[in-house]
Amino acid sequence: MPRAKRGFKARRRRNRIFKHAKGFYGARGRIFGDAVEQVRNAWQDAFRARRAKKRDFRRLWIVRINAGARTHGLSYSRLVSSLKKANIALDRKILADLALRDPGAFKAVVDAAR
Incomplete structure (x- = not known):
């Protein structure tokens, strides 16, 4: 009698x-046993990395905004504060993109915030 295997x-x-x-x-x-263990660890790492990615991008955006703001004589915190007071609702992703790709538009935003 053949041995019983697990099947489909x-x-x-x-x-x-x-x-x-x-x-x-x-x-x-x-x-299989090693693969199961490694796949589960990989899933945990991926879960953690999906959350860390959001933090990392926010940090990158803040660095870029700060660099752009300092070319106009402001710090990051002063710029963000004055944007809030002026009711300019641009998020950090958009501000960082402007600071990097369109310095003229970024200068206009900074001037409007002042």
Whole structure:
């Protein structure tokens, strides 16, 4: 009598894990137990990175706005404060893009905020 193997559902489960583990180094991409462990760690890292990406971009935008503001004699915090007082509702992503790609428009925003 042949040994009982797990069948279709187990193979589908294994293949799903192996699909996610494709390209992993050594046994982590080839041996099911190792692949499961590595895929779960990768999912955790991806979850964490999706949140960190938002923080990283915000920090980048603030650095760019600060650099643009200082060319016009303002600090970042003073610029943001004066924008709020002037009811200019531009988010940091847009302000950073203006500071980087369109200095003329950024200068107009700074002047309007003053």
